[in-house]
Amino acid sequence: MTIYLPIAELSVNIFIILGMGAAVGFLSGMFGVGGGFLITPLLIFYNIPPVVAVATGANQVVASSVSGAITHFRRGTLDVKLGLVLLVGGLVGATAGIYVFSWLRSAGQLDLFISLLYVVFLGTIGSLMLMESLNAMRRAARNEPATLRRPGQHIWVHRLPFKVRFKKSKIYLSILPVIGLGFGIGVLTSIMGVGGGFIMVPAMIYLLRIPTNVVVGTSLFQIIFVTAYTTIVQATTNYSVDIVLAFLLMVAGVVGAQYGVRVGQRLRGEQLRALLGLLVLAVGVRLAIDLVVTPEDLYSIATGAMGG
Numbered sequence: 001m002t003i004y005l006p007i008a009e010l011s012v013n014i015f016i017i018l019g020m021g022a023a024v025g026f027l028s029g030m031f032g033v034g035g036g037f038l039i040t041p042l043l044i045f046y047n048i049p050p051v052v053a054v055a056t057g058a059n060q061v062v063a064s065s066v067s068g069a070i071t072h073f074r075r076g077t078l079d080v081k082l083g084l085v086l087l088v089g090g091l092v093g094a095t096a097g098i099y100v101f102s103w104l105r106s107a108g109q110l111d112l113f114i115s116l117l118y119v120v121f122l123g124t125i126g127s128l129m130l131m132e133s134l135n136a137m138r139r140a141a142r143n144e145p146a147t148l149r150r151p152g153q154h155i156w157v158h159r160l161p162f163k164v165r166f167k168k169s170k171i172y173l174s175i176l177p178v179i180g181l182g183f184g185i186g187v188l189t190s191i192m193g194v195g196g197g198f199i200m201v202p203a204m205i206y207l208l209r210i211p212t213n214v215v216v217g218t219s220l221f222q223i224i225f226v227t228a229y230t231t232i233v234q235a236t237t238n239y240s241v242d243i244v245l246a247f248l249l250m251v252a253g254v255v256g257a258q259y260g261v262r263v264g265q266r267l268r269g270e271q272l273r274a275l276l277g278l279l280v281l282a283v284g285v286r287l288a289i290d291l292v293v294t295p296e297d298l299y300s301i302a303t304g305a306m307g308g
Contacts, residue, residue: 001015003248005245007239007242008048014248017245018251019252020042020046021039021249021250022252022256025252026259027256027279028220029068029258029259029260029263030261037121037197037283038279039061039249040114041118043057051105051240054114054191055238056242056245056246058230059249061227062224062227065220065227067254068216068257069223072216075217077214077216078221079166079169079217080168080221081164081166081168082168082169082214082218085175087221089180089183089186090185090226091229092183094187094189094190094229094230097191104191115291119291121192121199126283127281128277129273130274163175169211169214178208181204182222182226185199185200185226190230190233196223197219200219201215
């Protein structure tokens with residue numbers, strides 16, 4: 001069964017789109033990531049124009065993130081105060097990212113830039129997460145104690161000023177790195193169509209030392225508002241959000257996220273990180289192959305953005 005996408009200007013199989021949305025929603029609930037790092041490349045692989053894939057992918061992230069965040073809020077694993085500080089930086093970053101997105105589109109370099117960003121970020125983060133989680137599982141198998149920092153030890157992040165106490169996360173931390181992290185994620189949301197959870201989750205765990213059980217829900221909370229804001233601005237500025245495609249992905253994503261949360265609660269932290277690392281790495285490798293392999297069609301007709 002096919003359906004026509006008015007903004008993407010092509011017909012697609014409705015069941016393939018629903019399957020993509022459900023799978024990404026499942027992963028969103030399971031890992032605490034928005035899923036944009038996966039849905040955007042999947043849409044591009046399915047011949048959806050990158051401009052539409054980025055903007056519409058961000059929209060799908062909203063739906064699956066809302067579904068997952070509500071579940072975590074009910075279970076008490078969401079730090080709203082920490083999420084709001086992340087959100088401040090995220091909204092500013094998303095605004096800056098929209099301008100960069102529009103400039104790259106008008107310069108005709110958007111498609112290549114998006115693919116290169118995905119390869120670099122996914123390859124680096126996927127490799128680091130996979131190595132760390134495999135080492136953690138190896139230590140667990142040998143019954144070796146984890147190398148934890150003593151309470152008196154701090155990294156440079158903990159010496160920064162403007163500290164705030166986040167009671168839910170049980171940490172006393174400067175808001176500067178939190179806002180900075182939110183800003184970076186906001187920029188990536190605008191340019192790559194991602195929620196940024198695949199960067200935010202490891203950064204909150206390893207850099208900010210936030211407890212893992214709170215990270216997932218808090219990450220989803222921030223992702224909701226930044227991606228919603230990005231979608232609205234993309235729709236009004238670049239006219240690149242396909243409402244039909246977005247609706248199909250949202251419906252499937254909400255259903256998938258509920259099941260993902262249930263499965264994620266049954267796995268240990270290092271197992272979750274290993275699976276997410278493998279997934280991130282696999283998508284990065286697939287995109288890298290597309291960049292170097294000679295395409296079937298050596299010539300294509302592309303139209304530039306008219307009026308920005």
